[in-house]
Amino acid sequence: AQSVTQLGSHVSVSEGALVLLRCNYSSSVPPYLFWYVQYPNQGLQLLLKYTTGATLVKGINGFEAEFKKSETSFHLTKPSAHMSDAAEYFCAVSDSGGGADGLTFGKGTHLIIQP
Amino acid sequence: IAGITQAPTSQILAAGRRMTLRCTQDMRHNAMYWYRQDLGLGLRLIHYSNTAGTTGKGEVPDGYSVSRANTDDFPLTLASAVPSQTSVYFCASSETRGNTEAFFGQGTRLTVV
Numbered sequence: 197a198q199s200v201t202q203l204g205s206h207v208s209v210s211e212g213a214l215v216l217l218r219c220n221y222s223s224s225v226p227p228y229l230f231w232y233v234q235y236p237n238q239g240l241q242l243l244l245k246y247t248t249g250a251t252l253v254k255g256i257n258g259f260e261a262e263f264k265k266s267e268t269s270f271h272l273t274k275p276s277a278h279m280s281d282a283a284e285y286f287c288a289v290s291d292s293g294g295g296a297d298g299l300t301f302g303k304g305t306h307l308i309i310q311p
Numbered sequence: 312i313a314g315i316t317q318a319p320t321s322q323i324l325a326a327g328r329r330m331t332l333r334c335t336q337d338m339r340h341n342a343m344y345w346y347r348q349d350l351g352l353g354l355r356l357i358h359y360s361n362t363a364g365t366t367g368k369g370e371v372p373d374g375y376s377v378s379r380a381n382t383d384d385f386p387l388t389l390a391s392a393v394p395s396q397t398s399v400y401f402c403a404s405s406e407t408r409g410n411t412e413a414f415f416g417q418g419t420r421l422t423v424v
Contacts, residue, residue, distance in 0.1 A: 230412060237418075239417045240403075240413075242413075297342075297361065297367060298344045298369060299356075299413055300356075301346075301355075302353055303352060303353040304353050
């Protein structure tokens with residue numbers, strides 16, 4: 197069984213400051229990992245994903261995440277926050293072995309940007 | 312480019328009534344999913360379909376049914392709605408099961424009163 201834990205249901209940062217959203221996962225097989233963003237009253241949009249290869253992955257809007265197997269983590273970062281980054285962010289895991297169906301999501305982190 | 316279309320966008324439904332949420336994709340993806348999103352709980356999988364003609368139960372299937380008669384359509388039916396089914400419902404699709412990114416519709420906001 198897979199699971200995802202996002203530390204902090206709400207994270208507040210100042211505009212221009214570093215954004216760090218934490219995600220830890222558990223999986224019995226090598227995972228595929230995803231970060232999605234959800235703006236108010238919209239569906240989910242893929243920010244970035246890790247499947248295989250380079251452990252540092254870059255996504256849209258200046259976000260990146262690093263897969264750390266030893267820490268079972270996939271934290272999302274952005275060097276400088278912008279007001280437009282305010283949204284809900286979801287970390288998700290997929291079973292690379294095909295044993296599970298669909299994505300397993302964390303409960304989400306609401307990112308607040310202070311002017 | 313439409314991607315995934317969900318209908319209706321929102322609905323207020325009396326308890327005990329039957330309701331079908333529609334989902335259509337134009338990407339020819341094999342796998343489709345229904346999730347519900349509730350505050351503080353994230354997204355939870357209701358039902359899925361790995362290919363046309365097959366369906367399976369997710370984490371929270373009770374009170375819901377699905378069908379997959381063709382590749383493009385994946386309707387979700389609430390046979391007799393209850394207030395606990397008040398939620399935002401998202402349909403999603405992926406090229407194959409499990410190992411590729413999922414594309415999401417805009418959601419259906421359902422209120423059962």
